[in-house]
Amino acid sequence: MKTIAIAAAASLAVGGATGYLIGTSGNTEVETKEVVVENSRSSRGSLSRGEEGRMGSATSRMNEVLSRPGQTDRLQGMLDLYDQMKPEDFAAEAERLRNLPGAERFIGAFLLYSKWGEEDPIAAMEYSNKLGMMGMMVRPIVLQGWAGADPQGAVGYFDSNKSEFAMMSRFGGSSPAGSIAGEWARQDPDAAMAWAKTLEGRERSDANSSIFRNLAVTDPTRAASLAAGLETSEERAAANSEIARSWAGKDWDSSQEWIKSLPLDEQAAAQSDAIRGLAQTDPMRASQEVLSLQAGESRERAITEVAENMAMQDPKQAASWVMENGSQESQTEAIGDIMRSWAATDQQAARSFIDQQPQGDLRDRATSSYVTTSNEAPVDRLKLAETISDERTRERAVARTAGQWMREEPEAAKEWIQGSDSLSDGMKERLQNGGGRGWGGFGRGRR
Numbered sequence: 001m002k003t004i005a006i007a008a009a010a011s012l013a014v015g016g017a018t019g020y021l022i023g024t025s026g027n028t029e030v031e032t033k034e035v036v037v038e039n040s041r042s043s044r045g046s047l048s049r050g051e052e053g054r055m056g057s058a059t060s061r062m063n064e065v066l067s068r069p070g071q072t073d074r075l076q077g078m079l080d081l082y083d084q085m086k087p088e089d090f091a092a093e094a095e096r097l098r099n100l101p102g103a104e105r106f107i108g109a110f111l112l113y114s115k116w117g118e119e120d121p122i123a124a125m126e127y128s129n130k131l132g133m134m135g136m137m138v139r140p141i142v143l144q145g146w147a148g149a150d151p152q153g154a155v156g157y158f159d160s161n162k163s164e165f166a167m168m169s170r171f172g173g174s175s176p177a178g179s180i181a182g183e184w185a186r187q188d189p190d191a192a193m194a195w196a197k198t199l200e201g202r203e204r205s206d207a208n209s210s211i212f213r214n215l216a217v218t219d220p221t222r223a224a225s226l227a228a229g230l231e232t233s234e235e236r237a238a239a240n241s242e243i244a245r246s247w248a249g250k251d252w253d254s255s256q257e258w259i260k261s262l263p264l265d266e267q268a269a270a271q272s273d274a275i276r277g278l279a280q281t282d283p284m285r286a287s288q289e290v291l292s293l294q295a296g297e298s299r300e301r302a303i304t305e306v307a308e309n310m311a312m313q314d315p316k317q318a319a320s321w322v323m324e325n326g327s328q329e330s331q332t333e334a335i336g337d338i339m340r341s342w343a344a345t346d347q348q349a350a351r352s353f354i355d356q357q358p359q360g361d362l363r364d365r366a367t368s369s370y371v372t373t374s375n376e377a378p379v380d381r382l383k384l385a386e387t388i389s390d391e392r393t394r395e396r397a398v399a400r401t402a403g404q405w406m407r408e409e410p411e412a413a414k415e416w417i418q419g420s421d422s423l424s425d426g427m428k429e430r431l432q433n434g435g436g437r438g439w440g441g442f443g444r445g446r447r
Contacts, residue, residue, distance in 0.1 A: 062096065066104065075107050082111050087120035091127055113138055117145025125157065125164075139164055143176055147183035154180050155195060177203040182210035189215050193226060205238065212239040216246035224258055237269055244270045245277030252278055252285070272298035276305045283309040287321055300330040307334035315342035316349055332362045339369035347374050354384070364388045368397040378405040379416065386422050398422045402431050 065077035085093065090112065097108050116124040124142040128135040143165070147154040158165065158176050165176040177199060184192035189211060196207035208230070215223040220243055227239035240262065247255040252274075259270045272293055279286035279302075286306045293299040303326045310318035315338050322334045342350035350370055357363035367388050371381040381401050388394035398420070405413035417428050 066100070074104060078104060078108050079111055082108075082115045085115075087116065087123065090116040090120070090124070094127070110141055113141040114145035114148075117142035118149040121146035121150075121153070121157070125161075129164075135164075140176065140179060144179045144183060147180040148186075151180055151184035151187065151192070154183075175203065175206040178206035178210035181207035182214045185211040185214045186218075189222065189226060197231075205235070208235055209238055209242060212242040213246070216243045220247040220250075220255075220258075233266075236266065240266060240270045241273045244273035248274035248277040249281045252282075268294065269298060272302045275302045279306040279309040283313060283318075286310075287325075291325065300327050303327075304330045304333045308337040311338040311341040315339075315345060319353060328362070332365055335362055335366045336369045339366045340373045343370045343373040347376065350374070351376075351384075359389045361390070364390050364393050368393055371397050371401050372404075378402075378409075378413070382416065382420075394422060395424070395427065399427055399431065406431055 061081055062078075065074055065081060068074045068077060082093075093112060097105060097112055100108055113124065116127075121142060124146075125139065128138040128142060131138060143154055143158065146157070158180060162176075177196075181192050181196055184195065192207070192211050196204055196211060199207055212223050212227060215226070223239070223243050224247075227236055227243060230236045230239055244255060244259065247258065255274050255277075259267055259274060262270055275286050275290045275293070278289060283306055286302075287310060290299065290302045290306050293302060303322065307318045307322035307326065307330075310321060311334075318338050319335070319342065322331050322338070326334065339350060339354075342353070351374070354363060354366050354370060357366065367384055371385045374381060376384075378401060382398060382405075385394065385397040385401055388397055402413060402417055402420075402423070405416070414432050417423065417431050420428070423431070
């Protein structure tokens with residue numbers, strides 16, 4: 001169970017890379033799948049009888065794993081299977097992975113390519129070069145696995161093949177330097193820091209951030225000692241931010257003693273980050289501590305984060321608190337997350353809040369979140385969405401809600417879409433032709 005939780009978190013850290021890797025739509029993905037199949041067919045033709053028997057056994061074991069009734073048991077079984085698999089079998093397993101169900105495919109992608117990176121990273125990288133566009137998503141996972149087993153070897157490969165990772169951050173993952181440094185810091189933080197000092201620009205900042213993000217979780221005192229020796233105030237501020245957020249969430253009192261030991265000009269920023277970390281574990285206490293911060297941008301960012309975390313426990317209280325203590329900007333920033341929790345737990349109260357707000361950005365944000373979260377009748381939600389004052393926000397909210405309705409009741413939804421004055425002709429055509437399936441993408445970002 002614990003191992004699976006760690007693997008899932010790691011998969012999410014890779015972010016869009018893994019999501020793209022295991023997806024089932026898009027022309028690029030189809031083309032890539034054909035490449036994988038063709039490569040696999042070629043290698044199957046040269047298998048010995050012993051190798052064919054071993055792969056048949058692996059297939060049987062995977063079938064047994066997938067027949068287990070509990071999802072966590074299935075995922076743990078996959079982890080055990082990959083842990084026992086021989087490196088020369090990973091390529092064929094990569095093809096088989098693509099036919100697994102969603103959750104298993106999601107975690108399996110990270111498990112398999114990470115394990116391959118640990119066991120035979122050169123072969124894994126060579127394999128990724130055959131995958132076309134998909135290779136850009138596979139290589140970061142392989143690199144992270146490699147760095148966990150042999151960070152110096154991973155550094156050598158990265159230094160000699162930087163062009164292979166040029167688009168890595170575009171898919172939602174951390175940078176190559178960050179991946180290597182973070183894994184290295186778990187084993188030897190001094191060596192990781194020494195390597196980070198040889199880097200420049202974004203690579204250096206990413207490596208430092210990853211080092212302190214990982215080290216602060218396990219040994220915040222050690223992280224604080226290393227941060228004090230950083231060369232520039234910008235680097236120290238970034239490191240202090242990582243340390244403060246992690247340390248305060250686990251041990252508020254100890255974090256406060258450390259912050260008091262910092263130079264005076266570094267304490268305010270660290271305290272703001274500490275409160276943001278505290279908000280993740282004790283939002284009610286954080287709601288009291290944040291009021292002691294001096295007015296300014298740091299305080300408003302902290303207020304937003306406190307309110308968003310408070311909403312997970314009590315969205316009504318979170319809305320009341322942020323409206324009383326936040327600026328107009330922080331109120332607007334927080335209200336979207338608050339409304340998502342509120343609409344799911346007390347729809348009537350959430351709708352009443354919206355009805356009491358004057359036209360403007362805050363009401364628009366609250367309304368947009370409400371109509372895409374609540375289970376009110378689609379027509380009622382669409383009527384509410386049409387009251388959004390900002391044209392772009394209104395069209396997004398209407399399109400997402402109408403697209404959802406199209407999936408549930410296509411005939412009724414089409415009739416409403418055709419008569420809508422809130423949608424452009426092009427948008428109407430997209431929704432009625434199935435374009436509504438992609439409107440979940442409008443959830444990205446704050447607007």
